[in-house]
Amino acid sequence: MSHILKIMIESEIVPEKATLRRNSPVPLSNFYYSSLNPQFIGEKTLILLHPDFTKDVAARLIDEVPEVECVLKGSPQSIVGQADRDSQINHFEILEGDDTQMNVMRTLLHEKLVIVKSQSKHHIEVATTTEEKLVRLHNYLVNNKIKKGTAIDGMCGLGALGIYLLKYGFEKVLFNDINPEMINALENNLKINDITEGYEIFNQPFEEFESGNVDLCVIDAFPGMDIEEIKQKAEKMADNVVII
Template identity: 30%
Template sequence: MKCPTCNGDCILPARKVLDDILGMYMACGSCPPDPEFIKNLPLSDKIDSQSGLCPECKKRHLDFIMGNVLTILKEKGLFPQDALLREVGTPLISFGYQIPYPPRLGAKNIVLIMDSITKDIAEEIVEKVPEIKGVVKRRGLQSQSIGILDTDSSPHTYDLLSGCDMRCDVVLSLFGELCVYKNQSKIHIEFNNTKIKKMEELYLKGELEGAVVIDGFCGPGTLGLLSVLGGAKKVIFNDAWLPALRNTILNIKVNSSLLGLKIVFENPDHNELIGNEPLLLARAQGAAEVMVYHGDIRKLDMAVKESDICLIDTFPSMAPARFMAVCRDMTKKIIII
């Protein structure tokens, strides 16, 4: 499957990712030892693309990669000579997974989020540091959520300066695994297992089996896809932010063999960034019936009249209570995630 961002081959089927993930970032027998860089002290070494490279598996320890980037930043005068390794940026591994060991990374394995970067230097980083897949410039505060808070707010996104920002998080639960792809310059960065635990609680109580579930603020679709895995007979995805829904539809396709779903309708030409009245973007059938709507959840009752569960997963800065009243008209039970 071609990546919608770079038209490359960085979108892998979920089964392929899950089969390979345990050994994807392991060191081989020929890998050099871990570097002894101290992240809160200036890095004096000059690191290039060959530094720390394993002659066998062609992977490098993450610290060598970040040191390679830091060397370029210092050579270009963007960072001072006494800059620290931890000041470079936030590296997001292309297939995110809880790794119990220091990762060894190969080509195009990192999307790098940076605060201080220019487009020309970002392009040089992608060209000269093989492991960097894309460079994204952060806008605003790190705590500021990417996307839209509601349909009345202006979108907040980061800037993809070079390469590709598509990456995947491997989602593990008691009742199955998923791969959730997202454009990281347009979708909120999450490191939160609490949501998965709440879905596991619903599953263990038998509340997902045969249920009609609304994923009201679906983002890239994680909770709704877990609902399908957990036995829901129908799942309605809804979000007001179009880039999130494009990722949702992609994730239905990528996980189709795990979910037992097939897309039977898709509207690829719709390009309104912020939704209002619910517009059907995609429909899938198989193990469950799936509908993907672009719109304001406060108007979703124009398309959805009833459900068993409505999942409300808003950004941390937004109080979910403001949406609960309208959701009560569509569902028997509201779950705040």
């Protein structure tokens, strides 16, 4: 990371007295595996994110730092993707490299779940965070003895929660997301996890989504969103609603 900071200082992106603690870009791995395993930085493993990166800086980072695979321009505080029906689809800008990221999660089902995404199109969430969500979902299902019938993954994104429900034993999962780019990623992740049946895919604002009565609705919204209307809609359709 010291050479990365050196390039940023020489390019006048950060002050001459900048430090790694305060001024470094967000370093993301292109591969995350389980919260029990330490994350090692190897050649072509880093995806870097910073709001002031330029194409020239990105080219230097790729050429001079062997660990860097991709350079993105954007703020980690930005909402990437599409938050709701009143917002546009937002991306981080790819300046150089391949932004593909693979996340491998352990589960309480004693099998792993694999989620692949393009980091430029998705908000930052790594395997450890998704694992925690899967544990919360699993505990809710077990503690409340939820019927393994039909479930809705109402804001499915990359599909991790809905895929987990299918692996848990649900007969059918209705995947829905407002962002059409998420639908493409979801279809890829279903294939990766060997899910070939038991699901339908919808591309609608959840507020406009319609289904018959279902056993469960899972909502995993963007952080900070007002989801009261979404929660009320979910409660009308599902016998059980869990907000992740």
